[in-house]
Amino acid sequence: MRKFRKICRTLHRELGFLAVGLTLVYAISGIAVNHAHHWDANYSRTLEQFTIEAPGTGPTDLIKPLVMEQLAIEGPIKSTWRAAPDRFQIFQDGVEYDVNLVTGEVAQHGFARRSLFYDLNFMHLNSGKAPWTGIADVYAGILCVLSLTGIWLVRGGKGLKGRGGVMMALGVALPLIYAVVARAGG
Amino acid sequence: MRTISTLLTCALILACVSGAVAKDKVYGEGVTGTELVKVSDLLASPDDYIGKTVRVKGTAVGVCAHRGCWVTIAGDKEGETVRVKVKDGVIVFPADIKGDTLIAEGVWTANELTMEQTKKVCAAEAEKHGEEFDEDEVSSCMTLYQITGTGAVVVE
Numbered sequence: 001m002r003k004f005r006k007i008c009r010t011l012h013r014e015l016g017f018l019a020v021g022l023t024l025v026y027a028i029s030g031i032a033v034n035h036a037h038h039w040d041a042n043y044s045r046t047l048e049q050f051t052i053e054a055p056g057t058g059p060t061d062l063i064k065p066l067v068m069e070q071l072a073i074e075g076p077i078k079s080t081w082r083a084a085p086d087r088f089q090i091f092q093d094g095v096e097y098d099v100n101l102v103t104g105e106v107a108q109h110g111f112a113r114r115s116l117f118y119d120l121n122f123m124h125l126n127s128g129k130a131p132w133t134g135i136a137d138v139y140a141g142i143l144c145v146l147s148l149t150g151i152w153l154v155r156g157g158k159g160l161k162g163r164g165g166v167m168m169a170l171g172v173a174l175p176l177i178y179a180v181v182a183r184a185g186g
Numbered sequence: 187m188r189t190i191s192t193l194l195t196c197a198l199i200l201a202c203v204s205g206a207v208a209k210d211k212v213y214g215e216g217v218t219g220t221e222l223v224k225v226s227d228l229l230a231s232p233d234d235y236i237g238k239t240v241r242v243k244g245t246a247v248g249v250c251a252h253r254g255c256w257v258t259i260a261g262d263k264e265g266e267t268v269r270v271k272v273k274d275g276v277i278v279f280p281a282d283i284k285g286d287t288l289i290a291e292g293v294w295t296a297n298e299l300t301m302e303q304t305k306k307v308c309a310a311e312a313e314k315h316g317e318e319f320d321e322d323e324v325s326s327c328m329t330l331y332q333i334t335g336t337g338a339v340v341v342e
Contacts, residue, residue, distance in 0.1 A: 036252065043281050060264065078285030079245045082264040089247065091285025111281050127254075127278040 008149040015142050015149075022139045029124035032117055041117040046110035054104035057085050064088070067099055071106070214277040214337035217241055217291040225261025225268050228294065232331045235294040240333060242268060243289045243341070246279075254278035257338070259288055270335040277335065287342070292335035304328040 032041035052070040055063040060082045067088055078091040090097040098107040126132050151160055151168065158164055223240045247267060248258030256271045257279045270290040272279075299307065305321045307328060312319035 040251070079287070081245055081247050081260050083247065083260075084265050091245075091247075093285075094282065096284060113280075113282070125275060125278065 005152055005155075008152040011145055012149040012153060015146055019139065019142050019146060022135075022142075025120050025123050026139075029117070029120040032121060033124060042114060042121055043111045043118070044114055046108075048108040048110070050106050050108070052099070052104045052106055055088075055099070055101050057101050060088070063101060067101075071097060071099075073097070211340040212337070213279065213339070214272065214335065215291075216337040216339050217289050218337075219291070222289070225259065225266050226263045228268060228331070229261065229266055232294070232296065232329075236296050238294055239291065240294050241289055241291045242270075242333065243287065246283045246286050246288045249279050249281055249283055251281065254280060256332075257283060257288065257290070257335075259290060269332040270338065271332050272335040277337070279338075283340065286340045288338050288340055290333060290335055290338040292333040292337075295332060295334045297330045297332070299328045299330060301327055 029041075032039070035041075052067070055066040055070075057063070064080060067090070071090070073090065073092065075092055078093065080091070081089045083089050086100060086102045088099045088101055090099070094110060094112050096109040096111075098109065100106075122128060123132060123136075126136060151164075153159075154164060156162065160168070219241060221241065222243050223235070225242055225244060228235055228240065228242070242259055242261075244259040244261055244267075246257050247260045248256075248269075250256045253274055255274045255278070256269055258267045258269050260267055270292060272292075301324070304327050305324050307330070308324055309319045309321065
C-alpha cells in the first residue's frame with residue numbers, strides 16, 4: 001500500500017503541474033461560455049449610427065461610388081453587397097457598413113476578437129479540431145488520473161475514511177442529484 | 187517521471203503550434219469537388235436539388251453571432267442568398283468571415299415549417315424590416331431551403 005501511495009503521489013504531483021495551464025484554459029473559458037447569453041466572450045462589438053445624403057435606389061454601379069465617396073472609408077475593402085433594393089453593405093476587416101439607400105441611414109458595426117478569450121474559447125470549444133482533439137483527450141485522461149490518485153494522497157481522518165470521504169461523496173452526489181432532477185423535469 | 191512530463195509538455199506545445207499554423211481558412215471537411223451550382227439556379231428550382239450535395243460560391247454576408255453555426259452566402263444575383271447551416275460546435279464560422287469569398291459544400295435540404303413556425307418567421311422578418319405584421323395574413327406554411335453544410339473554404 002505504501003508503494004501504491006507513493007506512485008499516486010508522484011503521478012499526482014507531476015501531472016498536476018502539467019495540467020495547470022490547460023485547467024486554467026478550460027476553467028476561464030468555461031465561465032465565459034456559460035454566460036455567452038450575457039456577454040460575447042469572443043468579440044467586442046460596437047455600433048455607430050449616422051446619416052449620409054440618401055443615394056437613392058438606382059443601379060448598384062451608380063450608387064456604389066456615391067456611397068463610397070460619402071463614407072470616405074479608409075483601408076482596403078473586402079467586398080460590397082446589394083442586399084436589397086434599398087440596402088447596401090460594405091465589408092472591411094472588423095467593420096461592416098449597412099446603408100439604407102432610401103433614408104441615408106448608416107449603421108457601422110465594428111467587431112474585434114477579444115485577444116485572450118477568443119483563443120481560450122477556440123481551444124475550449126475545439127473549434128480548430130485536430131490536433132486539439134488529441135490534446136483535449138490527453139488532458140481529460142490526465143484529469144481522470146489526477147482525481148483518482150488524489151483520493152489516496154492523505155491517510156487518516158482527513159483522508160478517504162474521514163473528511164475527505166465526505167467531501168468526495170458530496171462531489172459525486174451533486175451531479176447525480178442534478179441529473180435525476182433534470183431528467184424528472186424533462 | 188520527469189522525463190515523461192517534459193516529453194508530454196513538448197508534445198503539447200508542438201501540437202499547439204502546428205495546429206495554429208495549419209488549416210486556417212478551411213472549415214469542417216472543406217470542399218471535395220470543383221463543380222459549383224449558382225445560387226440563382228438553386229433558388230429558381232429548389233426542389234430539383236433536394237438531397238443532393240451542392241457547392242456554392244459567394245461572399246459571406248451573414249454569420250451566426252452566437253455560435254457561428256450558420257453563414258449566409260450572397261448569390262450571383264442581387265438580394266439573393268442561401269444559408270449554410272452546420273452542426274453546432276462541429277464547424278464554427280467566425281464573425282470576421284463576413285465579406286470573404288467562400289465556397290461551401292453540403293446537402294440541399296427543405297424544411298417544411300408548421301403554421302405557427304411560419305408566423306414566427308414572418309413576424310421576425312417584418313420586425314427586421316420595420317414593417318407591421320398581421321398574422322391573419324399568413325395563409326400557407328412556408329418551406330425553408332438551406333444547405334446542411336459539411337465544409338467550406340475561404341478563397342482569395
